[in-house]
Structure formats: C-alpha cells, structure tokens
Amino acid sequence: MTIIVSVGPEAFPIPYVVDLEVARGVYVIKESGFQVGQQLEINDDNIPRGFIISQNPIAGTKMSPDSTVDLVISAGPSLIEISDLSRKSIVDAIQILETLGFEYEFIEEYSEDVSVGLVSHTIPRAGEQVTIDQVIQVIVSIGLKVEVPNLIGFTYQEASNILQEIGLLPSASGDTGGRVSEQNPREGEFIDPEGFVELSFGS
Incomplete structure (x- = not known):
C-alpha cells in the first residue's frame, strides 16, 4: 500500500513592494497570488506621501497563495x-x-x-x-504711512517745520519767498515716512 503524505499547499515567495506607490504595490501583490492585509499610514519626512515604507512578511518569505501582506504607507512629512x-x-x-x-x-x-x-x-x-x-x-x-497736511498759505520755514515734526521733508525749487500756493502730494494723501512734499510759492 502506498502512503501519500500531504505537505500542504505550495508556497510562493512574497514580492518586494517597498518604495512602490500603493496602487502599484497592491497590483504586484495580487498578481503574485496574495492578498493585501492591513494598510497603516504614518508620517515620514523622507518617503513621499502614498509610497510603501515597509511590508510584512518581508520580500522572499514563502507563503501559501491568498496569504495577506500588511503594508506601512507614508502619509508624507509631519x-x-x-x-x-x-x-x-x-x-x-x-x-x-x-x-x-x-x-x-x-x-x-x-x-x-x-x-x-x-x-x-x-x-x-x-x-x-x-x-x-x-x-x-x-x-x-515699518509703521504707518504719514498723512500729508495742508501747507497752503504757510511760509517755507513754517511748512518745513510742520513737515519735519511728522517725519516728512520739504522739496522746493526756485524762489521760496512768499507763501505756499501749491503742494504735491495734496493734503490728506499718505506717503512713506521721510518722503518729500514738493512746494510751490506765490506772492
């Protein structure tokens, strides 16, 4: 009488899927006759999000068909x-x-x-x-912009004093005698600290 001893189902090596994108890794596992088990996501500062960090069992381990392979997947940097x-x-x-x-x-x-x-x-x-x-x-x-005051009617010295008190500078060309007849920028406009206000003078 012949006695046949069963050695169980044939075992096959687990494929290597570390460093693969999840979708690709899952495909390789299933094409090799195995199933995907637990998929755990953890932060990793070096492995891009969605790539496989590790697997269990490790690649090369011989397992029966339909055995499960657990994956640890990168969730990206912390x-x-x-x-x-x-x-x-x-x-x-x-x-x-x-x-x-x-x-x-x-x-x-x-x-x-x-x-x-x-x-x-x-x-x-x-x-x-x-x-x-x-x-x-x-x-x-760098603080507030400065509002330009009304300088019309002031002398050059008066206008200069007013501007310097609020952190602005006067600019005038030609005769500065008489009183301010025009200014640029105008009253109420905002300019940078230490900005210039151009003054024109009339009699």
Missing part, C-alpha cells in the same frame, strides 16, 4: 503648527523659527497697529499646520 509671532522682535522670531526647523524670509509692510520693527504676521498664518520644507514669510512692520 505637520508642524506655525507659532504666533505677532508683535515679537525679529530676533525672537528667528529663534523660534530656527528652533522649529523652518526656513524663513522677511518682508516689510506698513501696519496700522504694530510698532516699527515688530512682526505683524506670518504667511502661512499662525495656527496653520505645514510641512517642514515650507518657507515662512515673516511680515515686519
């Missing part, structure tokens, strides 16, 4: 919340951003409510979550 840098000094802002690992650039803008030299806001805004490769734009206040 997200970091932008700190609130408003009204902080440039030095403090740099220290905070470098501690978090961000690159940054400074942009100067006028502000109605933030003192000169302090941070007005950031782009992206405070509280937003971004990846570590995001360059943070730090908006620094």
Whole structure:
C-alpha cells in the first residue's frame, strides 16, 4: 500500500513592494497570488506621501497563495503648527523659527497697529499646520504711512517745520519767498515716512 503524505499547499515567495506607490504595490501583490492585509499610514519626512515604507512578511518569505501582506504607507512629512509671532522682535522670531526647523524670509509692510520693527504676521498664518520644507514669510512692520497736511498759505520755514515734526521733508525749487500756493502730494494723501512734499510759492 502506498502512503501519500500531504505537505500542504505550495508556497510562493512574497514580492518586494517597498518604495512602490500603493496602487502599484497592491497590483504586484495580487498578481503574485496574495492578498493585501492591513494598510497603516504614518508620517515620514523622507518617503513621499502614498509610497510603501515597509511590508510584512518581508520580500522572499514563502507563503501559501491568498496569504495577506500588511503594508506601512507614508502619509508624507509631519505637520508642524506655525507659532504666533505677532508683535515679537525679529530676533525672537528667528529663534523660534530656527528652533522649529523652518526656513524663513522677511518682508516689510506698513501696519496700522504694530510698532516699527515688530512682526505683524506670518504667511502661512499662525495656527496653520505645514510641512517642514515650507518657507515662512515673516511680515515686519515699518509703521504707518504719514498723512500729508495742508501747507497752503504757510511760509517755507513754517511748512518745513510742520513737515519735519511728522517725519516728512520739504522739496522746493526756485524762489521760496512768499507763501505756499501749491503742494504735491495734496493734503490728506499718505506717503512713506521721510518722503518729500514738493512746494510751490506765490506772492
């Protein structure tokens, strides 16, 4: 009598799917006669989002058909919340951003409510979550623009004193005798600090 001993179903090697995109990896696994098991997503600063980081069982392990292969998939870099840098000094802002690992650039803008030299806001805004490769734009206040006063009827010296008191400068060509008859910019316009106001004089 012949005795036949069963050795179980034939085993096949698990394919290598690490570093493949998920869709491609799933296709390879199924084409090899296996099933996809658990798919776990984790953050990874080096592996692009949607690519396979690791597999279990590892490639080459011999398994019976329809065995499952678990995958760990990259969810992309970790997200970091932008700190609130408003009204902080440039030095403090740099220290905070470098501690978090961000690159940054400074942009100067006028502000109605933030003192000169302090941070007005950031782009992206405070509280937003971004990846570590995001360059943070730090908006620094250079203060308010200055409103041009009415100088018509004043002498050159009087107009000059008024302008200098508010951080503006007079500009006049020709005879500065008499009184101001025209000015540019006009009253009520806003210009940069230390900007010039052109004055024309008449008798």
